[in-house]
Amino acid sequence: MKTPKLLGALALSLVSISVASAATIGSTVWNDLNQNGVQETNEPGLTNITVELFNCADTNLISSLQTTNGGFFSFEGDYPSNVFLRVVVPTGFLISPRDVGTDDTLDSDFDPITASTHCITVNCTNETSAECIQTNWAVGLFEVQVCVKGPGFWKTHSAAWPVTNLVIAGTNYASTNAWELMANGADKSLTLFRQLLAARLNEAAGADISCITQELSEAEMWLGEFPRGSNVRGSSDAWKLAAPVAGRLEAYNEGRLCAPACDDDSEGSGNGSVGNGNGNGNGNGNVNNPGRGHDKVRKLRERQNQQNIFVIQQSSNLVDWVEVTTVTNTSGITDYFEDFNPETNQVYRVVSIPNEGAEPINVFGSQSKAGSGDDTELLPIVYEGDLSVRGSNNEVSGAEAGGTIITGNLVITGNNNNVRNLTVLGRVIIRGNRNTIEDDVEYEGEVTSVGRANRF
Numbered sequence: 001m002k003t004p005k006l007l008g009a010l011a012l013s014l015v016s017i018s019v020a021s022a023a024t025i026g027s028t029v030w031n032d033l034n035q036n037g038v039q040e041t042n043e044p045g046l047t048n049i050t051v052e053l054f055n056c057a058d059t060n061l062i063s064s065l066q067t068t069n070g071g072f073f074s075f076e077g078d079y080p081s082n083v084f085l086r087v088v089v090p091t092g093f094l095i096s097p098r099d100v101g102t103d104d105t106l107d108s109d110f111d112p113i114t115a116s117t118h119c120i121t122v123n124c125t126n127e128t129s130a131e132c133i134q135t136n137w138a139v140g141l142f143e144v145q146v147c148v149k150g151p152g153f154w155k156t157h158s159a160a161w162p163v164t165n166l167v168i169a170g171t172n173y174a175s176t177n178a179w180e181l182m183a184n185g186a187d188k189s190l191t192l193f194r195q196l197l198a199a200r201l202n203e204a205a206g207a208d209i210s211c212i213t214q215e216l217s218e219a220e221m222w223l224g225e226f227p228r229g230s231n232v233r234g235s236s237d238a239w240k241l242a243a244p245v246a247g248r249l250e251a252y253n254e255g256r257l258c259a260p261a262c263d264d265d266s267e268g269s270g271n272g273s274v275g276n277g278n279g280n281g282n283g284n285g286n287v288n289n290p291g292r293g294h295d296k297v298r299k300l301r302e303r304q305n306q307q308n309i310f311v312i313q314q315s316s317n318l319v320d321w322v323e324v325t326t327v328t329n330t331s332g333i334t335d336y337f338e339d340f341n342p343e344t345n346q347v348y349r350v351v352s353i354p355n356e357g358a359e360p361i362n363v364f365g366s367q368s369k370a371g372s373g374d375d376t377e378l379l380p381i382v383y384e385g386d387l388s389v390r391g392s393n394n395e396v397s398g399a400e401a402g403g404t405i406i407t408g409n410l411v412i413t414g415n416n417n418n419v420r421n422l423t424v425l426g427r428v429i430i431r432g433n434r435n436t437i438e439d440d441v442e443y444e445g446e447v448t449s450v451g452r453a454n455r456f
Contacts, residue, residue, distance in 0.1 A: 022078060023079050025122070027073070028067075029045060029138070030044065031140075031141060035097075035159070036096070037096040037097035037100035037140055038101050038106050039108075039138065045069070046071045047067055047069055048067060049087065049088070050065070052064045056080070056082035056119040063075055080122065081121065082121060083120050083122060085137055087110055087141075093141040094112065095110055095112040096112070097112065097164045098110065108138060109138060109139060112162065120137070147261060148202040148252065148259045148261055148262065149201075150198055151253065152444050154178060156179070158176065161175040163175070166201065168193065168196060168197060168223065168228075169227065170224060181193070181194070182194045186439060187230070187232060188232040188238075188246075189223065189228050189229060192245065195219075195253060196216070196220070199253055200216070202252075202253065311324075311326050312326075312381075313349050375394075376394070378397070383407065385406075389410075394414070394418070395418050398420070398421040398422040399421070404422055405424075406422060406424045409445070412429070413432060415433045415434055416435065417432070420438035421440050424442065425445075426444060427443070428447040429447075429448045430448065430454045431451065434454065435454045436455045437454075
């Protein structure tokens with residue numbers, strides 16, 4: 001017997017309703033190798049990672065599944081109108097920064113702290129609508145960095161922050177301000193803040209903090225009373241209370257306590273406050289050749305001396321460098337910086353081209369300024385090694401346009417010298433009397449003053 005036309009139509013209608021109410025929610029769990037929260041072509045999916053679907057109304061678990069080959073997952077069914085996803089983070093991994101960039105098909109959408117998405121609206125009135133088929137709910141995971149990195153690294157590698165925002169002493173700070181937040185100077189509230197922030201970032205990256213739990217608490221309390229930028233002097237009673245805490249946190253960030261320092265040549269600790277002040281790459285916080293041994297640097301410099309082709313590059317973050325021009329000798333470099341038109345927040349460096357595919361390195365090694373009564377303005381570039389000021393009554397400054405960076409230490413051996421407008425990634429060592437380090441000198445490490453009436 002044939003099915004009546006009316007019942008046949010009703011059956012088709014029921015089938016259509018069933019399909020329309022079946023939502024699809026999913027995407028990919030991938031290995032975020034560079035921890036930047038954006039999936040690149042070389043970053044594979046992760047298999048057998050558990051992802052869960054919850055009801056926003058009562059937070060009850062609706063369904064659970066594991067990712068397939070390629071890291072794919074997909075929840076399909078008739079779900080409540082508001083749901084959220086949660087990933088079960090495997091041991092040894094953390095979640096990448098959330099909502100990085102402008103391409104929603106490539107970013108990570110799970111909160112690094114809660115491991116969950118926000119509530120997702122499900123509406124399958126139209127089975128092809130964006131609220132019914134949602135396939136952009138991806139999450140990046142990366143292996144925990146159990147080693148620690150110093151303030152210098154976090155300052156110049158904001159993309160490597162394990163979280164995009166961090167609350168310090170009740171105030172929320174963003175990774176987009178990393179360069180400013182890690183600044184140092186005469187104001188000791190900056191010194192404690194940068195060490196605490198670095199320690200908190202190391203904690204968020206999974207490093208052991210069992211040896212500094214008390215110091216973390218004390219630093220938070222101190223900064224609650226003396227917030228960053230309070231202009232606390234080194235001779236004040238307030239700093240006498242905080243200095244031991246800052247020293248302990250610095251030791252932790254340098255890998256001298258319960259967590260080891262990272263020694264990967266591609267990153268380095270970047271502390272700029274460890275090392276022996278000889279500019280040989282043994283922990284000076286070198287931007288371009290971090291963590292290199294003396295022999296490797298010596299060989300690189302020998303190779304440099306045989307070349308006469310150089311590339312001038314510029315950067316706004318000391319991570320991404322863009323080629324500006326090529327010159328064929330060192331005098332050409334000098335001529336360029338005499339005539340160049342400076343741009344806001346741009347830093348320059350000079351690299352040699354030994355052969356195709358060679359690693360960029362700086363032209364300039366340790367810089368020395370000897371004599372008396374001289375006035376010297378350095379180029380607006382990154383100088384590898386130490387800046388040594390020898391003699392008396394010298395005026396030494398970075399470029400007026402800014403951007404002069406010394407990757408080693410600032411060493412002054414003389415009297416009545418004045419230094420200004422520099423960024424020093426290492427320590428400041430003063431071996432003389434009545435020397436002045438102006439307030440516009442930023443230094444990563446501490447100041448050692450052996451003499452009288454030195455101002456810093």
